[in-house]
Amino acid sequence: MIRQVALWAAVAVLIVCGELPVIFMLAGSLHAGGAFSFSNYLHILGSRHEWRLFENSIILSALVSLLTLIVGVPLGIVFGKSDMPLRKFLSLVFCIPILVPPYVMAVGWSELVGRQGLMAKVLPLPASQALFHFVFGIGGTVLVLSTVYLPIPILLTMAFLKTINPRLEEAARLCTTWPAVLRRITIPLIRPGVVLSGILVFVLSLGEFSVPSYLRFKVFAAESFTEFSAVYEFGAATAASVPLALVALLLLFVEALYARRNASFTRGRGLVPGSKVLTISLGRLLRIFFWLTVCLALFLVFLPLFSLFSRSVAAGAYAEALDLGLDSMLRSFVYAFIGATFLTLTGFLSAYLIKNRSLWCWRLIDITSLFVFALPGTVLGIGLISMWNNSWTQFVYGSMIIIIFGYAGRYYVLSSRIILSDFHLIPSSMEEAAQMAGAGWLRRMLFVLAPLAKRGIFAAWLCVFLFCLRDTDITMLVYPPGCETLPVRIFTLMANGSPSLIAALCMLMVASVVIPSAILWHFQWNE
Amino acid sequence: MVRLECVTKYLDGRLVLRDIDLQIETGERLVLLGPSGCGKTTLLRLVAGLVSPDRGRIFIKGNLVSDSGKVIVPPEERLIGFVFQDLALWPHMSVYENLEFVLKALGLRRKERKVRIGEMVGMTDLEGMESRMPGELSGGQQQRVALARALVARPPLVLMDEPLSSLDWDLRGRLGEKICELQEEIGFTLIYVTHDRGETKQLATRVVVMKNGGLNSAMLDLK
Numbered sequence: 112m113i114r115q116v117a118l119w120a121a122v123a124v125l126i127v128c129g130e131l132p133v134i135f136m137l138a139g140s141l142h143a144g145g146a147f148s149f150s151n152y153l154h155i156l157g158s159r160h161e162w163r164l165f166e167n168s169i170i171l172s173a174l175v176s177l178l179t180l181i182v183g184v185p186l187g188i189v190f191g192k193s194d195m196p197l198r199k200f201l202s203l204v205f206c207i208p209i210l211v212p213p214y215v216m217a218v219g220w221s222e223l224v225g226r227q228g229l230m231a232k233v234l235p236l237p238a239s240q241a242l243f244h245f246v247f248g249i250g251g252t253v254l255v256l257s258t259v260y261l262p263i264p265i266l267l268t269m270a271f272l273k274t275i276n277p278r279l280e281e282a283a284r285l286c287t288t289w290p291a292v293l294r295r296i297t298i299p300l301i302r303p304g305v306v307l308s309g310i311l312v313f314v315l316s317l318g319e320f321s322v323p324s325y326l327r328f329k330v331f332a333a334e335s336f337t338e339f340s341a342v343y344e345f346g347a348a349t350a351a352s353v354p355l356a357l358v359a360l361l362l363l364f365v366e367a368l369y370a371r372r373n374a375s376f377t378r379g380r381g382l383v384p385g386s387k388v389l390t391i392s393l394g395r396l397l398r399i400f401f402w403l404t405v406c407l408a409l410f411l412v413f414l415p416l417f418s419l420f421s422r423s424v425a426a427g428a429y430a431e432a433l434d435l436g437l438d439s440m441l442r443s444f445v446y447a448f449i450g451a452t453f454l455t456l457t458g459f460l461s462a463y464l465i466k467n468r469s470l471w472c473w474r475l476i477d478i479t480s481l482f483v484f485a486l487p488g489t490v491l492g493i494g495l496i497s498m499w500n501n502s503w504t505q506f507v508y509g510s511m512i513i514i515i516f517g518y519a520g521r522y523y524v525l526s527s528r529i530i531l532s533d534f535h536l537i538p539s540s541m542e543e544a545a546q547m548a549g550a551g552w553l554r555r556m557l558f559v560l561a562p563l564a565k566r567g568i569f570a571a572w573l574c575v576f577l578f579c580l581r582d583t584d585i586t587m588l589v590y591p592p593g594c595e596t597l598p599v600r601i602f603t604l605m606a607n608g609s610p611s612l613i614a615a616l617c618m619l620m621v622a623s624v625v626i627p628s629a630i631l632w633h634f635q636w637n638e
Numbered sequence: 639m640v641r642l643e644c645v646t647k648y649l650d651g652r653l654v655l656r657d658i659d660l661q662i663e664t665g666e667r668l669v670l671l672g673p674s675g676c677g678k679t680t681l682l683r684l685v686a687g688l689v690s691p692d693r694g695r696i697f698i699k700g701n702l703v704s705d706s707g708k709v710i711v712p713p714e715e716r717l718i719g720f721v722f723q724d725l726a727l728w729p730h731m732s733v734y735e736n737l738e739f740v741l742k743a744l745g746l747r748r749k750e751r752k753v754r755i756g757e758m759v760g761m762t763d764l765e766g767m768e769s770r771m772p773g774e775l776s777g778g779q780q781q782r783v784a785l786a787r788a789l790v791a792r793p794p795l796v797l798m799d800e801p802l803s804s805l806d807w808d809l810r811g812r813l814g815e816k817i818c819e820l821q822e823e824i825g826f827t828l829i830y831v832t833h834d835r836g837e838t839k840q841l842a843t844r845v846v847v848m849k850n851g852g853l854n855s856a857m858l859d860l861k
Binding site: 278279281282283284285286287288291295296298299302373452 | 686693712713714716718719720722723724726728729730739740744787791859
């Protein structure tokens, strides 16, 4: 009985925080002037401007996916399989951009190439102007979003490399060299991970609005955000969100089909007990790879962050930033703490029900949680508002609860999947043995499964904490007065705040995520 | 064919092989017999060049291939066939592609590859299964594919690491016979690792017993 109640409660969290808001959003888009109507959709379909924005979004997402895969997969292989020194540190450096709100990197680049930026001081005027025009447009948007989402292919490549039986590569090493083994054996075996990362980057880029708006590249997600936040055209905004949701759904469907087609060679994979991932000795190429990686890290991560830092050291900037942003920063930590703790608990239950197929809807939970994560944040945000903005649900809509609900819907899949991966390493016999010894379900969970999966639980908590801490898309739409978080505070100040204040706030944001990330990385590196 | 001189190997700080001296003659079927964890697999991996000895030297056909801490001749240049304990068939390639990969690495032309694969498929009774994926084959068929892949390049030396351990008694006997048959037909030198005395009797022309990382002084000559 306790088991059923607990598992259904975990399902209810996803339904209430993730699925119902999307349904409400869809229903809302079919209303105009108080009656059922397709007018919002007809307006979008008939507008050349909207089609142009949609095309921009697709081109942007395709370029970002392509670039992140081209750079991220080789980097993932170098970090995951080679003997290059400082791999752990460098991989953490490449992960920094995904841990901060995406616009932070955009602000960094604008500080670098802007009219008062470092480049304007060292480059001749035509060159600095050309650079300015490159960054403020599709070029800069692709560059910034690629930097932000680069960790996805890197981390997925590293994770999938760990699932390859090293004997498969050794068998190939007996007849050919490492480059051929990588091309013919290793990369085809991690292809499902590569495809998944490409699709994730595509849908996340599709829904991102803060970077394109800041760098003045017009995309569909920014349009729906503007329709909602500036004009408060609820029906139009929801209708504008639907195409993005449909693209996300279509791509996840394609990914699911692909994964099923390849199931025959991904099933039952895993390291042979006692064996390790085979390491490629780079030999004479080590220096080249090392310096290439360092240069890339300097260019993509250090350069924009350094320009932010140099701007932020202006007199009084940090004092002003703390004065204006300290309460938002503390609030961010509190909300992220609550969100991460709540989601770790539901993620544990959800992972349990998916692993053991305890409820008939286990597959639906797994798929829809990924779908809600892949949806643009604006879609979920608008859905949450349309669901909870009623006179009798003001206790949710008018308080921090709506933000926690947003986190719960969006990041449900993260805690669930991370804990699930740990559960897969625990033999079912562990729980069965406790059951045979007479332990009830709750006791088995608390004293057998939770201690065995403690590293996964900790990793899930920290990972969700970081994502909640950086969240901009949902919080921006749903935060009630007096509940703004640091990312929202910075974004709203960007319109009229002084550049040194914005830079100082961004640096505070970076500092607040780097420390927990380093802890997570240290603990998870060998997992 | 193969000579090991004073070979010592540590894995994760644990002594796995201690001062191994061993000579294997051309055309021999040497069985390394011993309990789990005695270092049999490590010895095969040293000969294959997948790991390097911490001390000692390894010669193949009189050439120094590994020397204290160094792999001098990399695995792909040693022309060795290897059947792994878990077979390690590439799951994303068909039976034909699994065999073809080895021949492509040798630089053979398509026509010659086809002829060689045809021959090997015939020898290992795999006709009609060339287009199947490893996941679609039975345990015995997978075993034969692994065998075919190890032999298709006609290597002078073949290493087998408990390849029949996961099969039932009857199939094990039949495949053991097949291995002997192929060895006599092709004439390769075989180093075969097992802990099964039945397999040892069936396959070995010479047996070396291993225990606690060393070779037991009692070597049985079955010839």
